[in-house]
Each structure stands twice: as C-alpha cells, then as structure tokens.
Amino acid sequence: MAERKLLRHVLKEYVDENGYLVTQLPGGFVDEEGAVIREVVIDEMDGKAEEILADPKYRARQQQGITAFIAYLLKRIGSAEATNDAVKHMLSGDRDFLMLKIRIHTLGNVWSTEIKCTSCGDMLPVVVDLDKLKIDAISDNDTRVVTGKLSRGYKDQKGAVHKDYEMRFPTGVDQEQVANVRNLSTMKTLLLNKCLKHLGSMKMVSDYDLRRMKYRERLELEDNLYNNLPGVSWAVDVVCSCGNEWEATLDLGSLFRSDQA
Ligand SMILES: [Zn+2]
Numbered sequence: 001m002a003e004r005k006l007l008r009h010v011l012k013e014y015v016d017e018n019g020y021l022v023t024q025l026p027g028g029f030v031d032e033e034g035a036v037i038r039e040v041v042i043d044e045m046d047g048k049a050e051e052i053l054a055d056p057k058y059r060a061r062q063q064q065g066i067t068a069f070i071a072y073l074l075k076r077i078g079s080a081e082a083t084n085d086a087v088k089h090m091l092s093g094d095r096d097f098l099m100l101k102i103r104i105h106t107l108g109n110v111w112s113t114e115i116k117c118t119s120c121g122d123m124l125p126v127v128v129d130l131d132k133l134k135i136d137a138i139s140d141n142d143t144r145v146v147t148g149k150l151s152r153g154y155k156d157q158k159g160a161v162h163k164d165y166e167m168r169f170p171t172g173v174d175q176e177q178v179a180n181v182r183n184l185s186t187m188k189t190l191l192l193n194k195c196l197k198h199l200g201s202m203k204m205v206s207d208y209d210l211r212r213m214k215y216r217e218r219l220e221l222e223d224n225l226y227n228n229l230p231g232v233s234w235a236v237d238v239v240c241s242c243g244n245e246w247e248a249t250l251d252l253g254s255l256f257r258s259d260q261a
Pocket of ligand 1: 117118119120121122240241242243244
C-alpha cells in the first residue's frame with residue numbers, strides 16, 4: 001500500500017490591498033515546468049459570478065459551470081493568469097477548496113443549511129462553521145498518484161489475476177467528462193477508468209473490465225483513492241431530536257445562498 005500521510009492543511013492566507021483573498025491550495029497546481037504552485041488569489045462574487053452560477057446552460061453540465069465560475073473569480077495561480085484551461089486541470093480537491101474559499105470570502109464562514117435526518121426524515125436546521133471543515137493537504141514532494149494491491153485481485157476474461165495498481169488523482173477535466181452521467185455507479189466506473197493507470201499487467205483497463213470487477217475490489221480502489229485525496233471534507237456530525245446521530249455529507253446546493261434566517 002502507498003505510505004502517504006495526508007497533512008492537515010496549514011492556511012497561510014490574508015486579504016490584500018485590492019480586497020482579494022490570497023491563500024494556498026491543499027493539493028497544488030503543477031505548471032508546465034512541473035513546479036508545484038500553491039498560492040492563489042481569489043476575488044469575491046459579484047453579479048457576473050452569480051449569473052455564471054445560475055446560467056441554465058450549465059444546469060446539465062455543472063462541472064463546466066464550476067470551471068467557468070472559478071476561472072472568473074480566480075485572479076491568478078502563482079504569478080500566472082488563471083485560465084479556464086488551468087482551472088480544468090486543477091485537482092478536484094483544489095477546485096472544491098476554491099469553491100469553499102470563494103464562499104467564505106463572499107459571504108463569511110457561517111452557513112445555515114438543512115440536513116434530512118436519515119432516521120425520522122425531519123429536515124434539521126444546521127449551522128456550519130465553514131472555517132472548521134477539515135482540509136487535507138499533500139506536500140510538494142508527494143506524487144499525485146495512489147498505488148496499492150488488490151487483496152484478491154481482478155481475474156480477467158482469460159483467467160489472469162491482476163493485483164498491483166496505480167491511480168492518479170482526478171482533475172476538473174475528469175469531473176467535467178463524467179458529470180453528465182446520472183447513474184452514480186456508472187459515474188464511478190468512468191472515473192475509476194480515467195484514474196486507473198494500470199492494473200497488474202493490464203496497461204489499459206476498460207469500462208468492460210471495471211464492470212466485471214467484483215464490488216469488493218471496486219470499493220478497495222475507490223477507498224484508497226478517496227482516502228488519499230487532498231481537499232475539503234464536507235462531512236459534519238449531526239444529532240437529531242429523535243436520537244439519531246450520524247456523519248452527514250453537506251449538500252452544496254445552497255452554499256452560495258445568503259441566509260437571513
Ligand atoms: Zn431524526
């Protein structure tokens with residue numbers, strides 16, 4: 001298994017003389033020369049940004065909308081201009097981090113939202129301190145791949161068993177390509193396919209193989225990938241008056257709605 005430890009992201013951030021937030025990416029953007037760039041400069045939302053978020057052309061292509069939204073508000077990555085293309089090639093966790101930071105820089109860290117109780121079904125009002133969400137980081141020297149070994153392996157059609165694998169971290173490009181898929185399991189298949197660089201002696205792992213692969217092995221791949229990704233954890237502990245206590249994943253649909261409650 002890959003011996004990588006995710007680090008607690010240390011935020012060295014400030015608001016500059018233009019009112020922009022200067023902060024550090026938890027994953028880091030790798031430029032054309034292979035240098036890892038951490039520093040990004042973010043503006044707060046204006047009317048145009050709001051229009052991009054609400055643009056109906058992105059309704060069915062949410063990740064493209066997120067790319068356009070981030071690219072509009074990101075003033076620079078290191079010393080370089082933040083183009084649409086650069087934002088697409090950022091790690092998914094860094095894109096998440098930027099959405100979080102844009103929200104905090106625009107509306108503050110307090111977010112009033114609702115979570116449905118998994119037991120009684122009541123909608124619970126929840127106040128989230130966005131500054132307290134856990135953010136995992138990787139160091140500049142960490143590779144942006146996850147390696148591992150499937151415990152049972154994947155047996156291909158010819159009966160050969162494949163165990164060792166290497167996966168790369170998903171980027172905005174991957175997210176954009178799979179975002180239209182409605183079926184969550186199909187989306188996972190496609191995302192695994194994009195990120196899995198090799199499995200045993202198989203250089204190319206097809207959708208066909210990933211569908212034949214047993215659920216247990218798929219979970220091993222997914223767990224190893226998602227447990228090693230830098231980025232924001234949107235999980236919060238919730239307690240309902242019915243006695244139910246659980247860890248909920250926040251629904252980001254209302255992240256940019258200001259709450260007057
Ligand atoms: Zn309940």
